Amino acid sequence: MRFLLAAILVPLVLVAGFLAYALSPREIEAIAPPARVSFSPVAIERGQRLALLGNCNVCHTAEGGRPYSGGYGVETPFGTIYGTNITPEPETGIGAWSLEAFDRSMREGIDREGRHLYPAFPYDHFTKISDGDVAALYAFLMTREPVREAARANDLPFPLRFRPLLAGWKLLAFREGRFEPDAAADAEVDYGRYLVEGLGHCGACHTPRNLIQAERRDAALRGGVSAGWTAPAIAGEAAAAVPWTQASLETYLSDGFDPDHGAGAGPMQPVGVNLARTPSEDARAVAAYLMTVLQPRPALPPPLADPAADPATIALFEGACLFCHDGAASGGARGVTLDRSTAVQAEDATNLVNFLFHGRQPAAGSAGSHMPGFAAALTNDQAEALVAYVRARYSGLPPFPDTAEAVRAARRASAP
Template identity: 65%
Template sequence: MLLLGLLVVAGLAFLAYALSPKAMEPVPRQSRAAFSELAIERGQRVARIGNCQVCHTAKGGPSYAGGYGVETPFGTIYGTNITPDEETGIGSWSLEAFSRALREGIGQRGEHLYPAFPYDHFTKLSDGDVSALYAFLMTREPVRRAAPENDLPALLRFRPLLAGWKLLGFSEGRFEPDPASDERVDYGRYLVEGPGHCGACHTPRNLIQAEKSSQALEGGLSAGWSAPAIAGRIEVAVPWTQGTLETYLRDGYSVDHGAAAGPMQPVGVNLARTPGEDAGAIAAYLLSVMNQDVRRQVEPSQAEAAERLPGAALFAGACAQCHGGGASASAQGLPLERSGATHAETPRNLVNFILHGRQPSASAIGPAMPGFAAILTPAQVAEIAAYVRARYSSEPPFAKLGETVDELVAKAARP
């Protein structure tokens, strides 16, 4: 009886918590004159570090007007309109309402927000950066455009249930500087843990899709791509240095490590448009939490055996012109023995590169690569991936290669 009573009390307490957030009064949209140019400039910098435009802009749509679909194991959640439109955007939000959304995951109407919006990271933002980001967004061009309805099971559309997720997977709190740390390294930690929300992709998640804090930055999954470990023990062909990592973060390419693609590609595009000290600080912090080991080279006998695989002929026809030893300097692709995708635990990134290639932005460095999704069959993609793994890596064959190819081919076929 006592246990039943305790359960009832706990249930009522949770219900009270889940339903407790109140709506905040709307305010008139503020003009640009209400904000300092310095705040707007800093807010733009924070928005770029946080890649806000990526998740809040539909393909081909107006900037920050919402509509981009974030795929989760539970369904698709669409980025909202964060332009200052008063009906469909955040034009009627006060600074207090905006701050509550970032730091507590609660919208203006008092609704719990889905954690696809990474408030578990934005809760660490400083007061100054929250105000600056608000200033920047409130001075964008207002766009009247409602975001699509989230594609979720009916039960998960009942937002009070998100209070349970918060109890289990969310810790509110500001970033706490480490007085014993190097100032540059600590600023990098702030950017990684806060506005950059690097762990949202690079940290593994548990069954309720909360980040596993004990494995922070040790590798995750994002939009069908593997986000490699950027902390803890990592294997590399050539150790990262401050210079090479800083360049990779801004330009998306390192001949000794790989090329940014998928969800990582816009990260470099945005960081390249912020002062160099931001990428430099992030690089300094990540190097402080990395334990780098140089991976073993491929034995000649293993490389010779790989040439007898079915994928060898396909590779010679489709890939060797750029990735083979005889490629011309103008067509030279990334040396595959150095690519992280070749040595990864899963074949996801290698398969995605084969399917989609890489199209760097005009300002980025590194070669472009065509995609072969419309040319190769799933079996051929798998054969090339198996060959690349055997020829250029000392790791064992990829597990579940065929299943992964089928999954990613099906994903590529969806509109």
């Protein structure tokens, strides 16, 4: 009988305890939007820099929308989660949030009303940010132009719309805590680690995830996926024909392009755009830290000088690709030479196919490398043959294992 009672009571107690925890966050009292004069110009300027480093404008601005007014859709395996309005508008934004409420959202993933936030908002990284930087980011956001824009409803199945369930995810995957400096480390390297692990939340894209979509701590920065692109490993062995150096990493991060590796595209492209607008010491520090965790890949066999391909594929390559991407043929490549492209050297065809279909266009108002997309000009079979030919001609690696699926996925993404 005692065993039966225990078998009944223990689960009930555990469930009750979980519900108490899940429903425990209190609502923090609303405030009137603070006046701009209540924030120092130094804090606002620092906050602007932090907002760029954290790419806040990317996830909190819809295409064609007002800055920070929300509406951008973050695709997850469970559905779409939309970025919220973080302008100081009191009813639809965060104008009624105190610094305490803002700090709690960053540290614990709980909004002012006491609701758990989805980890598409990377509070598992933001929890590491210093108190001063949280306050500076708050000062910047609360001095933006208020925009009245209600949040879009997330496109999630019913169980996941019940936010208290997120408390279970936090129990399994979230660890609150500030960044811990390493007194023995070089100051620049440690600042880079602070940016990578904290505000920059690099692991959100560059770390593989487990079944509950939490980052795998045992494979931090070893590569992941984001918005249909492969986010390559930036720790451990990196797929690169030319080993990364601190100088080339810094160039890539701040310019979005490095001639020995290629151009940032997809979700990485706005990261470079934002880093180019912050002091150079930020990209330099990130590069310095990454050089302590990157390892060169062993030397590869030479690529095939004349890979087998049908004449139509060779003609397609020579007409569409050769002039811009082969230095010898063009008298100086306008794009990265393909034997150095990290997309060609990658473990799968995803990024190379994405470049082929979508190209790369500079952000509005900024300069940068440009490549047209060829999705409308190529059939799936042509794209698959072209990617296979480029892989064989410009790398000493085996054929991509999944080219056909990568082409189909890119085709779906390019559909209107």
